[in-house]
Amino acid sequence: MELQHNIWNKALPFRSTNYTQSILKICYEAKAIKDSDVLAFQNTYPFIYYLEHGEKYFSQVQTSPIEIKPVLLFYGMVQLMKACLLLNDPHYPETSQVLAHGVTTRKRKKSQYIFLDDEVKIQKNGLLTHFSDKMFHVKHFSSEKYKMRLLLRQIWETHSLFTQIEKKKKPSQLHISNVAVKLPNKILDDYQFGPSSFCSYLSERSKHSYKPKLDHQTNGHFLITINSPISSIQCHPFLYDGIEKYYLSPYKSDLLDIPEVIAHYLILYNLSMICRYETEWWGELFHHYPESDYPFIYKFLSIAAEKVPLLLFLLIDKQISDASRK
Template sequence: MVFEDTILTYLKVTAHSRPFLASCYERIDHPKVDHHAFHNAERFIHGLNLGEEYWNAASHTPLSVKPLLYYYGLNHYLKSCLLTVDPGYPATSKVLAHGLSTRKRKKQHYRFLEDDVRIQPHGLFPYAAHHLFQFDCTKEKVSMDELLRPLESMKPIYHYKNSSQKTAEPWPALLSYFAVLYNLSMLVRYEGEWWGEMEQMRDREDYVFIIHFLNAASEHIPKLIAEWLKDQFLS
């Protein structure tokens, strides 16, 4: 097979997605390769298309909407990826939850980098972490700073932040993006007053880091998804 401009474009054709999925299922010795490749092809393509549509929509929306669109776009991308390693996904409703949680009410003098998310035992996050990256987080919660600091795309802005704090063991980049986008989407949904004030007071450190992160996410997440799928394609 010959790659087009990107693997994301190439695999959004049924004639390409079915043999791709079949090769993925053969690799894991699944007993119903052709059956699942046939029935999952449209779901796989639909996830890639929805991810792209959310991404395109995010580029034309105000800041207050971008985190939601990027978060749900990444959800759809990851669900398509999961179909390559788990033909029966989703087997139960448990795996459809976010898999993360955060404080609903923020404390006074809230700072984004100091905020954290809690990892739940069930849901998309832990399921994708285990099945896509063979990564099982041993921590109950992780801060935004711990997630952002190791990202290659965040190094330029951390260069100007005076801090001697050392990195935590870095997560797979897509999982870090997922967790940070989840937290930002929760801020948009439930902390509208804080979010609106942050947009107006643009001199805050929170604003600088969030804008830089969202710009990086818009560029890097589709590339990371494409790289993951390409690894599956070539393995």
């Protein structure tokens, strides 16, 4: 999987304190935050260190045994999320509440445990909820529990395994412009919706509003209009492949209203807890290959090592770009 070329080069300009301070000031001034000069100065080194520590975690993943990769990936992701927050929230961490992970998992795994059927539970406070609020304006999750199988299906690269192992249908590729989305007619058959109901279903799970363009149905496709451009970091419920192509699952039950980066966080949190505290099951996973868990976990870890930094640097870029235009 080649999602990026030297993604960590994006962190290089921030090794300049003058540049980092100027960027923080621009972001704070765009939000009309009081004492933006002082806050930008105070947050310069924390921002640089968050990126630096994140890069060190991710760089270790390349040479570490798979058994410890979830911990490295999770804490590397946490560091990059904190850098994102510092662009948006100059007082982070303002309280100890936002230092918690913001998610929990079952303390002890049941007998005949299957990772794909496991679930995590969202907590009211913590890094996850604070990050979701500040980055995506999501203050409350529509569901308090999420199964691993459903979270994995929010990630385009996992669908090839679902097709092979579970005989699922492949996602359909979309053609997206700033004002419209072109979809194959078979999507309507898969969802058992007409164009209007389909658009309503999408809109309920998205930050965008969709409407059917009924006079444009040609060559087995139909068009729906968008109220604002779709970005790669907030394209849900569409799937992003990392190189500017978008897809849609043929199963309406797959459609969640959370960005892909949140799905990565929830899966990595669970895996990092399992590899630390469920040592027996984790060890057996790499020797007996129970159920279908191993290929999905292996695939996901290889995806997350590349795609998590990509998504978070895209988020950093967007924050800076949005602030610079104000």
